[in-house]
Amino acid sequence: MxxxxxxxxxxxxxxxxxxxxxxxxxxxxxxxxxxxxxxxxxxxxxxxxxxxxxxxxxxSDRRRSGRPPSFTPLQVAEVKALACQLPAETGTPLSRWSCPELAREVVARAIAPAMSASTVRRWLKADAIKPWQYRSWIFIRDPDFRIGPGRPRVRPDRVIGDKGYTSKAIRAWLRCRGIAHTIPERSDQVRNRARRGSPGGRPPAFDKQVYKRRNLVERCFNRLNQWRGIATRYDKTAQSYRAAGTLASLLMWA
Missing domain, CATH: 1.10.10 (Arc Repressor Mutant, subunit A)
Incomplete structure (x- = not known):
């Protein structure tokens, strides 16, 4: 005391x-x-x-009841469920959700009479939900993206990488899964193998003609990223972003 x-x-x-x-x-x-x-x-x-x-x-201070909650747990769950859906699934012309757009959609659906964007942001932050960072080109939910029965193909025919992926662990991982790869070696790896002689083993196969395809794809992406709208992805709707990509491609091929 x-x-x-x-x-x-x-x-x-x-x-x-x-x-x-x-x-x-x-x-x-x-x-x-x-x-x-x-x-x-x-x-x-x-x-x-x-x-x-x-x-x-x-x-110590006694626990106070505090301000009564303005929203019920059911309303909170409905807002989080709405944030986990794509706007296209709900009929909203947006490519991804933002907190102000979610707040307006909640009021439009009569889930709550009024709601601020800060309230939505606080609820989503509690569960680490970030719908504005959804990568639609990786996690594809379109049911018409692949037509046909069977499991979607996820294994590539060949991996083309730069010298940053030339470690033995990556090559062994690709080799055990039957994935062909074209990855150049670093100069220090070439020197170490030559210094060891026969125990160093044979150099991995490298096809220069195949490796040129990677350079072609990277240059194409760099040309497209010169458009600020494509590089930053600030477009609200998927239609406008697709239109920008189509216009940039037409100008490249013109």
């Missing part, structure tokens, strides 16, 4: 309450304690009675 009353890092409220208990233990009346601490007599009486009934834990 003395450490709590005289400690340099003790909060001010806790120090005042501990001082009341110490002065009461010395036999000081409430009026004298109030005069020494500068608090009201009723406040001194309250903390003395709480300490007498509950001990040291009773000097």
């Amino acid at each position: 003395k450490k709590m009353a005289y400690g340099h890092k003790t909060p001010h409220q806790a120090r005042q309450r501990a001082t009341i208990v110490l002065l009461a233990a010395r036999g000081c009346p409430n009026s004298r304690i109030a005069a020494q601490t500068g608090m009201h007599v009723d406040t001194v009486r309250t903390w003395r009675s709480r300490f007498a009934g509950g001990g040291l834990p009773a000097l």
Whole structure:
């Protein structure tokens, strides 16, 4: 209790309450304690009675009910479920959701009479939901994207990478899965294999003609990224982003 009353890092409220208990233990009346601490007599009486009934834990603040919630748990769940859907599935002409657009959609669907974008952002942040960062070109949900029975193909025929992917672990991983790869070696790997001689093994196969395809694809992406709208992906709708990509491609081929 003395450490709590005289400690340099003790909060001010806790120090005042501990001082009341110490002065009461010395036999000081409430009026004298109030005069020494500068608090009201009723406040001194309250903390003395709480300490007498509950001990040291009773000097902490009691849990308050706080402001009643403005939204029910069902409304919160409906907003999160809406954020996990693509706007195209709900008939909204957007490529991905933003917090203001979600707030307007919630009001339009009569899920809640009014809602701010900050409230939506706080709910989504609690579950790490970021619909504005959804990568539609990786996680494709379009049921018409692939027509036909069977499991979608996920294994490529060949992987073409630069020198940053020339480690033995990557090559072994591709080799055990039957994926052909064309990856150039770094100069230090070539020197180390030559220095070891026969134990260094044979150099991996490398087809220069196949590797030129990677350069062609990268240059095409770099040309497309010269368009600010394509590089930043700030378009609200998928139609406008597709139109920008089509226009840039036509100008490249013109």
